Amino acid sequence: MEKILVAKIGGNVIEDEKVLASFLQDFSKVKGPKILVHGGGKMATKLADKLGVKTEMIDGRRITSSENLDIVLMTYAGVLNKKIVAALQKNNCNALGLTGADGNVIQAQKRPPQFVDYGYVGDIVKVDGVIIKNWLEQNIVPVFCAVTHDTSGQLLNTNADTIASEIAAAMSPFYEVSLFYCFELQGVLEDIEDKSSIIEYIDQLKYKELQDQNVISAGMLPKLKNCFDALKKNVNEVHIANADFVKDNSIKHTTLCL
Numbered sequence: 001m002e003k004i005l006v007a008k009i010g011g012n013v014i015e016d017e018k019v020l021a022s023f024l025q026d027f028s029k030v031k032g033p034k035i036l037v038h039g040g041g042k043m044a045t046k047l048a049d050k051l052g053v054k055t056e057m058i059d060g061r062r063i064t065s066s067e068n069l070d071i072v073l074m075t076y077a078g079v080l081n082k083k084i085v086a087a088l089q090k091n092n093c094n095a096l097g098l099t100g101a102d103g104n105v106i107q108a109q110k111r112p113p114q115f116v117d118y119g120y121v122g123d124i125v126k127v128d129g130v131i132i133k134n135w136l137e138q139n140i141v142p143v144f145c146a147v148t149h150d151t152s153g154q155l156l157n158t159n160a161d162t163i164a165s166e167i168a169a170a171m172s173p174f175y176e177v178s179l180f181y182c183f184e185l186q187g188v189l190e191d192i193e194d195k196s197s198i199i200e201y202i203d204q205l206k207y208k209e210l211q212d213q214n215v216i217s218a219g220m221l222p223k224l225k226n227c228f229d230a231l232k233k234n235v236n237e238v239h240i241a242n243a244d245f246v247k248d249n250s251i252k253h254t255t256l257c258l
């Protein structure tokens with residue numbers, strides 16, 4: 001089976017112009033089919049602050065009012081997605097910027113309010129792996145932002161880590177899939193104050209231990225859950241690593257295993 005890379009970059013990589021430019025250059029050089037998923041939560045929060053709109057996050061997920069949704073769309077589907085696509089094009093990488101509504105590629109449903117009402121937040125129902133495969137076969141590099149839709153006209157905010165995990169899973173019938181979560185640190189840390197305390201392997205037992213000891217928090221909570229979800233859905237490899245990992249796979253990082 002042919003190999004494919006699904007890479008995800010988040011807020012801290014996107015915020016740092018130099019790091020982002022260097023990541024996109026390295027990503028462009030990766031041979032073979034590849035997909036990029038990006039977040040940008042930090043930038044959406046900054047825009048909300050500027051506009052005087054309140055931001056509330058619970059367990060790493062944004063409570064998304066209709067005002068927040070517009071901010072999220074402007075930031076993720078607008079400024080960020082298009083800037084990333086243009087930078088990839090500059091590097092001769094034929095990127096196609098997408099939300100989940102484009103080509104009906106990611107269908108979601110609004111999360112029903114239970115203990116928390118997350119507002120316009122979508123849980124993914126279906127990813128159309130075939131349409132993505134068709135793009136890849138045309139040497140197009142799909143670039144997804146953190147937006148999905150419910151097929152009834154409602155756009156929804158969806159965690160970018162979850163989008164990466166579900167897209168990776170949807171590609172697994174066709175490719176041998178490697179999923180890289182690229183961020184500003186070197187991997188998951190045993191002690192958040194000690195940047196060198198990288199945990200090289202995390203299985204489900206270790207994951208539970210880390211949760212029980214409160215070693216992981218904020219955005220790392222959904223990230224790890226998404227990693228295991230991907231592995232359970234036949235994604236071959238999942239790594240959490242620094243953005244440099246895309247050019248140098250030998251740097252120390254975290255590998256997830258079931």
Ligand SMILES: Nc1ncnc2c1ncn2[C@@H]1O[C@H](COP(=O)(O)OP(=O)(O)O)[C@@H](O)[C@H]1O
Nearest residue numbers: 010011012039183187188189215216217219220
């Ligand atoms: N044990 C941990 N090891 C590494 N990062 C952690 C840990 N616990 C919490 N974090 C936080 O999780 C963040 C990564 O999640 P997130 O903010 O969603 O990143 P991104 O937007 O890049 O996906 C790190 O920046 C860090 O602040």
Ligand SMILES: CC(=O)N[C@@H](CCC(=O)OP(=O)(O)O)C(=O)O
Nearest residue numbers: 010011039040041061062146160
């Ligand atoms: C529902 C939800 O929380 N969506 C995320 C989507 C963006 C994202 O995931 O961005 P990072 O990868 O930079 O964190 C949010 O709005 O923050």
